[in-house]
Amino acid sequence: xxxxxxxxxxxxxxxxxxxxxxxxxxxxxxxxxxxxxxxxxxxxxxxxxxxxxxxxxxxxxxxxxxxxxxxxxxxxxxxxxxxxxxxxxxxxxxxxxxxxxxxxxxxxxxxxxxxxxxxxxxxxxxxxxxxxxxxxxxxxxxxxxxxxxxxxxxxxxxxxxxxxxxxxxxxxxxxxxxxxxxxxxxxxxxxxxxxxxxxxxxxxxxxxxxxxxxxxx
Amino acid sequence: xxxxxxxxxxxxxxxxxxxxxxxxxxxxxxxxxxxxxxxxxxxxxxxxxxxxxxxxxxxxxxxxxxxxxxxxxxxxxxxxxxxxxxxxxxxxxxxxxxxxxxxxxxxxxxxxxxxxxxxxxxxxxxxxxxxxxxxxxxxxxxxxxxxxxxxxxxxxxxxxxxxxxxxxxxxxxxxxxxxxxxxxxxxxxxxxxxxxxxxxxxxxxxxxxxxxxxxxxxxxxxxxxxxxxxxxxxxxxxxxxxxxxxxxxxxxxxxxxxxxxxxxxxxxxxxxxxxxxxxxxxxxxxxxxxxxxxxxxxxxxxxxxxxxxxxxxxxxxxxxxxxxxxxxxxxxxxxxxxxxxxxxxxxxxxxxxxxxxxxxxxxxxxxxxxxxxxxxxxxxxxxxxxxxxxxxxxxxxxxxxxxxxxxxxxxxxxxxxxxxxxxxxxxxxxxxxxxxxxxxxxxxxxxxxxxxxxxxxxxxxxxxxxxxxxxxxxxxxxxxxxxxxxxxxxxxxxxxxxxxxxxxxxxxxxxxxxxxxxxxxxxxxxxxxxxxxxxxxxxxxxxxxxxxxxxxxxxxxxxxxxxxxxxxxxxxxxxxxxxxxxxxxxxxxxxxxxxxxxxxxxxxxxxxxxxxxxxxxxxxxxxxxxxxxxxxxxxxxxxxxxxxxxxxxxxxxxxxxxxxxxxxxxxxxxxxxxxxxxxxxxxxxxxxxxxxxxxxxxxxxxxxxxxxxxxxx
Ligand code: SF4
Numbered sequence: 035x036x037x038x039x040x041x042x043x044x045x046x047x048x049x050x051x052x053x054x055x056x057x058x059x060x061x062x063x064x065x066x067x068x069x070x071x072x073x074x075x076x077x078x079x080x081x082x083x084x085x086x087x088x089x090x091x092x093x094x095x096x097x098x099x100x101x102x103x104x105x106x107x108x109x110x111x112x113x114x115x116x117x118x119x120x121x122x123x124x125x126x127x128x129x130x131x132x133x134x135x136x137x138x139x140x141x142x143x144x145x146x147x148x149x150x151x152x153x154x155x156x157x158x159x160x161x162x163x164x165x166x167x168x169x170x171x172x173x174x175x176x177x178x179x180x181x182x183x184x185x186x187x188x189x190x191x192x193x194x195x196x197x198x199x200x201x202x203x204x205x206x207x208x209x210x211x212x213x214x215x216x217x218x219x220x221x222x223x224x225x226x227x228x229x230x231x232x233x234x235x236x237x238x239x240x241x242x243x244x245x246x247x248x249x250x251x
Numbered sequence: 252x253x254x255x256x257x258x259x260x261x262x263x264x265x266x267x268x269x270x271x272x273x274x275x276x277x278x279x280x281x282x283x284x285x286x287x288x289x290x291x292x293x294x295x296x297x298x299x300x301x302x303x304x305x306x307x308x309x310x311x312x313x314x315x316x317x318x319x320x321x322x323x324x325x326x327x328x329x330x331x332x333x334x335x336x337x338x339x340x341x342x343x344x345x346x347x348x349x350x351x352x353x354x355x356x357x358x359x360x361x362x363x364x365x366x367x368x369x370x371x372x373x374x375x376x377x378x379x380x381x382x383x384x385x386x387x388x389x390x391x392x393x394x395x396x397x398x399x400x401x402x403x404x405x406x407x408x409x410x411x412x413x414x415x416x417x418x419x420x421x422x423x424x425x426x427x428x429x430x431x432x433x434x435x436x437x438x439x440x441x442x443x444x445x446x447x448x449x450x451x452x453x454x455x456x457x458x459x460x461x462x463x464x465x466x467x468x469x470x471x472x473x474x475x476x477x478x479x480x481x482x483x484x485x486x487x488x489x490x491x492x493x494x495x496x497x498x499x500x501x502x503x504x505x506x507x508x509x510x511x512x513x514x515x516x517x518x519x520x521x522x523x524x525x526x527x528x529x530x531x532x533x534x535x536x537x538x539x540x541x542x543x544x545x546x547x548x549x550x551x552x553x554x555x556x557x558x559x560x561x562x563x564x565x566x567x568x569x570x571x572x573x574x575x576x577x578x579x580x581x582x583x584x585x586x587x588x589x590x591x592x593x594x595x596x597x598x599x600x601x602x603x604x605x606x607x608x609x610x611x612x613x614x615x616x617x618x619x620x621x622x623x624x625x626x627x628x629x630x631x632x633x634x635x636x637x638x639x640x641x642x643x644x645x646x647x648x649x650x651x652x653x654x655x656x657x658x659x660x661x662x663x664x665x666x667x668x669x670x671x672x673x674x675x676x677x678x679x680x681x682x683x684x685x686x687x688x689x690x691x692x693x694x695x696x697x698x699x700x701x702x703x704x705x706x707x708x709x710x711x712x713x714x715x716x717x718x719x720x721x722x723x724x725x726x727x728x729x730x731x732x733x734x735x736x737x738x739x740x741x742x743x744x745x746x747x748x749x750x751x752x753x754x755x756x757x758x759x760x761x762x763x764x765x766x767x768x769x770x771x772x773x774x775x776x777x778x779x780x781x782x783x784x785x786x787x788x789x790x791x792x793x794x795x796x797x798x799x800x801x802x803x804x805x806x807x808x809x810x811x812x813x814x815x816x817x818x819x820x821x822x823x824x825x826x827x828x829x830x831x832x833x834x835x836x837x838x839x840x841x842x843x844x845x846x847x848x849x850x851x852x853x854x855x856x857x858x859x860x861x862x863x864x865x866x867x868x869x870x871x872x873x874x875x876x877x878x879x880x881x882x883x884x885x886x887x888x889x890x891x892x893x894x895x896x897x898x899x900x901x902x903x904x905x906x907x908x909x910x911x912x913x914x915x916x917x918x919x920x921x922x923x924x925x926x927x928x929x930x931x932x933x934x935x936x937x938x939x940x941x942x943x944x945x946x947x948x949x950x951x952x953x954x955x956x957x958x959x960x961x962x963x964x
Contacts, residue, residue: 101288130306135295169294177291224288 085207087199090239092211094232098224104163104170105156106221113206114217120209121190121202127209128195131185135172138164175222176213182230183251192242211236305330312339312771314694314706315353316687318811319399319424319616320345320467321694322353323706323771333357333688333711338469339771343702345469351824352811353469358818360686360715364891365669367716370681378718384680386732388663391635393418396625398641401614402693402705403748407726409611414735419634421625423642424617425812425883425902426464428699431577433913434584438534439597440783443699445604446574449477451596453485453570455518455563456496457511457587459578463495463808463827467700485566489514489555491919492803492838492880493873495827501958502562505840505875508801509793509919510553511579514560515586516541516790517549519593521564528568528593534785537589544792552795554875567594574600579919581912582790589790597782605703607695608776609755612705614695620914622648623907630657637661638729640684640722645673646813646887646900649916650861651907667725670817672890683719688712690721691745693752695775704772707752723748800843802859802921803880804901810884813902816894817887825937826882829869835898836869836934837925838880844870847925854930857881859923862904867934879925 085091112118121127126134142164145151151161163170178184193208194200200208206217214225226232237244302309308327315322315336323342327335336356340347369381393415395408399422412418432442448454448461448471461471478484488500491508506514519541522528530538546557567573573594577587591597607613622644628634630653637658648654658664658677666678675681692708695701723744731738741747753759756773767773806812807826815821822833829836837855839847849855853868857879866881874880885898906921943949 099288126305130304132306134305135293137296137299139296139298164297167297169297171292171294174291174293175288177288 086193086197086211088197089193089211090236092226092232092236092239094227094235095214096224096227098175100221100223101173101175103172103221105160107156108220109216109222110218110220119203120205120216127186128190130187131183133186138169175224176228178228182249184249192240303331308334310337311709311711312707312769313688313711314692314708314771315349315356316692316694316708317352317356317359317815318426318464318468319614319697320469320700321401321614321696321706322349322467322469323704324349324353324356325771326688326711328711331712333360339706341770342706342772343704344467344696344700344706346473348469348473350469350472350808352809352815352821355815355818355820356687358820359669360688362670362817362891364671364817364893365686365716365719366671366675366681366683368683368718372679373676378720381680381682382728382732385636385663385665385729388636391662392633394421394625394628394634394637394661395419396421396423396637396639396642396644397617398422399424399614399616399697400641401695402612403751404692404723404726405613405615406611406751407723407730407744407747410735410738411726411730411733414730414733419625419628420615421621422615422617423619423622423625423644423647425619425622425647426806427616427618427915428459428466428578429616429618429620429915430579430581430910430913431459431584433581434577434588437788438585438588438592438785439601439603440785441603441780443604443697444597444601444782445699445701446471446474446576447600447602448474448574451478451484451570451572451574451600452482453487453566453573454478455487455567455573455575455587455590456489456500457515457575457577457579457583458488458490458494459576460494460496460805460808461576462499464806464811465496465576465578466697468808470696470700485570487563487566489563491801491875491878492805493828493871494805495808497873498827502559502566503873504555504559504563505873505878506553506555507793507795507875507877508803509580509917510555510795511577511583512586512790513544513549513552513792514555515575515577515583515590516544516792517546517553517555517560518563518567519586519590520544520546520549521560522567522590522593525561526564526568530593533589533592535787536789537592537785540586540790540792541589548792552792554797554877572596572599580910580915580917582792585788585790592785603780603782604699605701605777605779606698607701607705608778612693612695612775614697614701616697617642618914619916619918620909623652623909623914623916626652626654626657629661632660634660635662636665637663638665638667639674639678640667643672643674643813645677646890647902649905649907650903651905667722669719670891673888676889682725683716684725685710685714685719685721689714689719691723691748692721693748701777703774703777705775706772707768707770709768709771796922797877799877799922800879800925801877801919802857802901802905802923803874803878804883804905804918805880807882807884810882813884813887813890813894813900816884816897817891819893822893822897828873828882829871829934830936830938831869831934832937833897833935835864835866835881835885835901837866838869838871838874839925840874840876840878841870841872843874843876843879844868847927849925849927850931852931852933854928854932855925856928857901857904857923857925859904859921860906864899864901864904865928866899867932869934879923 113120123136124133141160145157149157151158194205212226308329310325310327313324313326315324322345323339325337325339326333336354338345338347338349368375369378371384435444436442459465462468486500487502488497489504489506490497491506497503523530549555549560574596575587575590577584591601644654664678665680666675667682667684668675669684669686688711693705695705721744727744727747756763809821809824810816825832849868851868851870854865855868856863856865881901883902886900887894889895905918908917908920910917
């Protein structure tokens, strides 16, 4: 005989929801604490003077690890001391989603004349690779997951080229919004968290688009 | 019954709420924990290339070589890599469309099983060593065994044969329309008339899967789109087992394998007897065959009832012009052509089409006739050196042709191939072939679909492996070695092709060459054809063996004749009919399955005179009760990691029976014994059920309602 279906006891909604809620809250809290620790700084969005006029400048910090590179390229010397415009080397940033690493031919354009292989051991490494037809295998420092569609072109458009109060020669200020002050570091490190929260905050403050599909294609 | 602490319902609720909680919490998790710093590498260019901007794709034109149709492609190339293939929107042939086999061309190129070095007897060697082995045999009885070939590769191949003192060129294709061409030649004097599906109001196909694999499917699909727009054309398909075209039909009729001619003649009989269509213009033999095929005869031979025949005739009478096509043996195709003649379709939906004026550039299509001839010639020891490329005779030949022994008797067999397959593994020397995405070439669509363009193939990226070589380069090198005249000036095939194309466009200017590459096609000089009057014909009707099961080995859009079995995208793309993936199956009518005492998932042995295969049953009403349909493509014993030991190869057990009028293998006359093995395992199908279980996922109406509302037949 088929047993009679037992009467269901009422579902203990409150208890379950509370348990799940507490677990959720703990995860959120833990995440926040971990977040701050990893970032190594305060998570606040603030305007610190008119670095990029007409924009709220993010200041979240991220203590990125040292990433070894085949050549110890110093951003400080090039973009800081010599004040070479970021877009001179990262020439694709204004035209593409990726900023691109400059082609070796561009490096050699200067380094056959100044700070040559004879003078600098790091340039000697680069020169050998150039002569052997090899590209340096750089290790990526700043990256977003594959499911995030980020485009340099659009951001430069908004904050630099379409920004009437910005001069293109000050592009490093715009780059610093997401990359920190690269003009002050040697070999590149990651200086902003580049998380979804980071992006979202900036989009909110600067009236950027907020639809999911803008970034998650 | 005692209540367990957590029943299913409660478990699901907790799971749902818990999941939601975690998901909400996850919104602010330190997500960069998943980001990579210093994990991936990034390479810069040594010197920037023109037009190349990292992150931005550039589309280059080329040609699809995944089947003989040679559709024109556009490929998105980013950072030096081809990432996506699409149809070339400016090509009249395929109008920007590309089928799934074409899309999977990427996996052909990036396939991990590619041959990267030349080999002799299975051992890696250098190119000079491989060429030296070939040179020792030069000048002897030579043969090229290829798939469909056209353009300047064909010219060089024929030049090589000529320079080597003659020799044979065998062109092998399992999926071909040679019987149709033979019938067209006899009845209208043109082997491959241009077909205009878009101009027809009704299409009747006798077994020709023009939307899937027949001749130039993408070309026909674009026309079919027009055919189905207002006013909506009516499609009728008659075949032993449903194909993609059959699945799209308004009216689908199951006919006994090998009996399509009787159905076509039966329809013609109704047209004359009931609709008074004249048979006056038909060739001798045509009218007599029609008169003899009355409804009881059709019922007896094809198992198709009078009502179905009448319905087809009515459709043809009420929709002018129509188009009747066929794929089967000579009789089937000739009977279908009689209908075209009677209905006045010749000149309307079938036009003579055009030929390429440089006839050596035309597409040289293959057949199973050449397969049999090659097997005989090789088996008799008449071939000293055979170059084999673009075909896999050891897989596609029925056991009865003894292809393996035949190939063993070839003095030196040289495979020019991208992958090791059954044939390549049996060859003495293997030359690694560049992929279609790495090579130069020119390709003419099959002449029935030719509109006057030939398509250019250009490398879309650097070769993935330095030692692979394009087919054109191999052919040029061999022809030069054989002392062919006028070829010494060319350093490589690119030089040869560029010179030849420049001569065709009458310009050597760089910018013009670049324009040709950008367009991916050139208008070739053409010659108009004309129809001639029909020759007398004889149409044989089949002998019937009711109740005997006949093996049907249809080709499906996807694995095709087996060449694409090593592409995971196509293995996992569900079959159009059964929705099965990654394995073979045998389609049986539910009534036949019941008679045999088998159900879905039961393993059965299918035994012919020449062999046995064992696979699982899939019961389906789209199969004639006297047919067992095992689609071809799987069952490789040596074709890389994705194809080997996956499914069964029905081609191997086909009886070797040759149609004397065309020389082609008759693929619908293999009777088989089917016996259950007692094992059963669920067949993996993407959509495991045909029922929506009341959920209305897709709105449906009954066929009758549809016919009334949409004006179908
Ligand atoms: S029909 Fe053939 S040539 Fe055309 S896209 Fe499909 S596989 Fe490629």
